[in-house]
Amino acid sequence: MANDTNTIISVRDVHKTFVTESKRTMWSRLRGRAHVQKRVEVLKGVDLTVHRGETVVILGSSGSGKSTLLRCINKLETIEAGRIYVNDHLIGYEERDGQLVSEKASVTAKKRTDIGMVFQHFNLFLNKTALGNVMAPLRDVKKMTAAAARDLAVPTLEMVGLGDKMDNYPSKLSGGQKQRVAIARALAMEPSVMLFDEPTSALDPELVGEVLSVIRKIAQQGTTMVIVTHEMQFAREIADRIVVMDQGIIVEQGPPETIFTNPQHLKTRALLSRSGFIPKGLADETGLSGD
């Protein structure tokens, strides 16, 4: 179990492997050959603790496992080993004789109501208006009355600046507006932590700002957040702590100023130099690195 009451998320030695089956060709079928399985270990023992009210930003190049880690936290991905606790609840599994056994889907669902998630591609319910999207989980999951759901959904949409777009269907909203509806939808469930999976990566550059300012606003309200992003400047400014991942492990973490001004790990320096935060030469030097 997690150690203190201030801990919201506790990730302990989590391992995750993606298994992809190669296509079975007509020839291999005729020859009766077995499938070739390709195994990629995406998380190789990750430990992470997130405290109440903290904003943690995970950085890393694509394929580093940062999105997968986020998705494991509410069991959109299964894990092979390790433990993930949110508010002291083991997520997605029961422990039986030290083994992880998948728990009932309804139990996981209940725990997920406490974990908000915002996706790269918004994933709004296309058959519902902005208001309908925010109200749907309140009605369907929290069993609120229509009036109570509306009383909660309307101010939440106003908070993300969409008071005038509530009756629009997603097809009539811009990317930035869609993402803000998605944020409102997750937020209205009043989760104890919000997970953001590259919330601005699918947006046109001119729409990134409006979404980031909404996230900033939520952070200021003291919501616990874990954000996966490629927006370096935003990360530096919003994070209480930056976590750098590479090839399935956390290689470095610390306060943003330390990470950005005095990166210890070679991969961190490469990442920062690629986005123009530190001069190229520094990233190429190997002498400073601990690995």
Place this chain on the structure above:
Amino acid sequence: MDFINNTLAVFPALILAVPVVVQLALGAMILALVLGLLIALARISAVKVLRGAAVFYLEIIRGTPLLVQLVYIFFVLPSIGIQIEPVPAGILGLGLNYAAYLSEVFRSAILSVEHGQTEAALSLGYTPTKTLWKVVIPQSFVVSMGPIGNYFIAMIKDTALTSVIAVTEILKTANILNSETFQTTAIYTAAAILYLIISLPLSRIVVVLERKARSRG
């Protein structure tokens, strides 16, 4: 013109058969929608036996003519003690047949709902079952509206087949009139026009529904 007058004269008699057609089409459509959805769910289920049963049903229905299925229900089932009145037999035959085709509409519509919405629903605390019923299926209905409408129109025309199992729908009524008056051209022209009068407005409605569904999505 005698022909036009004769044709017009037949309409009142044929129109009396319209309620039967409506009864057949509505009854069979409701049966086909419910059963079709169940078959579609069976086909995408994780349970192998359910998937197998659904495919088996689909192949039997698609591999035999609707006319034969109707005849089978009405003339063969009584031999094992199941006697069904003409109209219920017609509803059953049409419904069982169209369920197979509608299940394919539902299945592809369900699979067409992007997976991201399922993930969003799960992340919000919907159980997998609730995700299916509250998020995926309502949206797949929007997608399948057009095809369902087209099958409904096809079904109205297929009600004519029930004339062979003693349902006095439009064609059967025309047959009876014809055997009495022998005004073959006028009677069957009137019957054909009557089918057109029923299905043309429906196809317009389907087009409007499809456009509406698309503007939302």
